Amino acid sequence: MKPDIEKIKRESLTKMYEDALETMTDDDVIRMISEVSYLRKQLKSQSDVIARLKKEAYHDPLTGLPNRRYFERELDKSMSYFKRYKRMGALLLIDADSFKSINDSLGHLAGDAILKHISKLLQQHTRSADTVARIGGDEFCIILRETSSEEAFEKAKKLSDIISKTPCTYEGRDIHISVSIGGCSFSEAQDRTDLMNKADSAMYISKNNATAVA
Structure with missing residues (x-):
């Protein structure tokens, strides 16, 4: 033994x-x-x-949201998953309208309050499976997992409507804000750069045409 x-x-x-x-x-x-x-x-x-x-x-120190570094890593993972398993997914790029003029007229603290306000609304009205990130300045991104292009478009319209109808209260006054949103489905892009560029182009189309969503 x-x-x-x-x-x-x-x-x-x-x-x-x-x-x-x-x-x-x-x-x-x-x-x-x-x-x-x-x-x-x-x-x-x-x-x-x-x-x-x-x-x-x-993470972004102002809003507490994931930052660009985290976002890009998650987007790469999501796109790899999409390609491997043929799943659905989409990206929304969100930009606050007239943010510079608000900063110039009301000050940077008011601008910070607006960014935190937008980030809170985006988090409240997205699923836990999605990723909301602030990628810089007044730009936000949302990775919508298991979401078709039609569903992404409807989500973008809903978010735009919620933000425009929910003013940011700062020092006793309500500041009304709006956002422009561009979207792109994973199936429409070759890689992360292509996806970001197409979502960015769609966002600027919506901003220039004052349509809120494109």
Whole structure:
């Protein structure tokens, strides 16, 4: 019968531990407990720092939304999944109308309040399976998974309508805002760059034609 090596190791370590405890004074035990407690706190602190750094690396500090880096990674994954399994998906690109003039007339704090207001509405009216991101300035993107081009168009119209009917309250006054939205289905693009360019072109068509959605 082969000896249980792991059992022998455990018993040996237990014996060594018990022997060590017998030779330790009360002060030694107190010091050891203190050192273990300190190490545990240090490990937790390091873990918290790593978690915070990861969040900062992939999230926008103003709105708390995923940033461009996170968005591009998720979009690549979604498009790969679409191509491999022939699933549906679409991208919406959203731009706040007249944002520069609002910033210039009311100040950057008002502009920040509007960006946070838009981000909150987008999160409230999209599914948990979708990804809402702020990719820079007053531009937002939404990855709509398992969504046809028709459904994406209807979603864009709904979001535009909600934002235009929900003013941002800042320092006791209501600021009415609107957005222009362009969309593109995964099936209409070759890769991420092509998808982004087509959604961007559609967004500018909607902005120039004042149609809200294209």
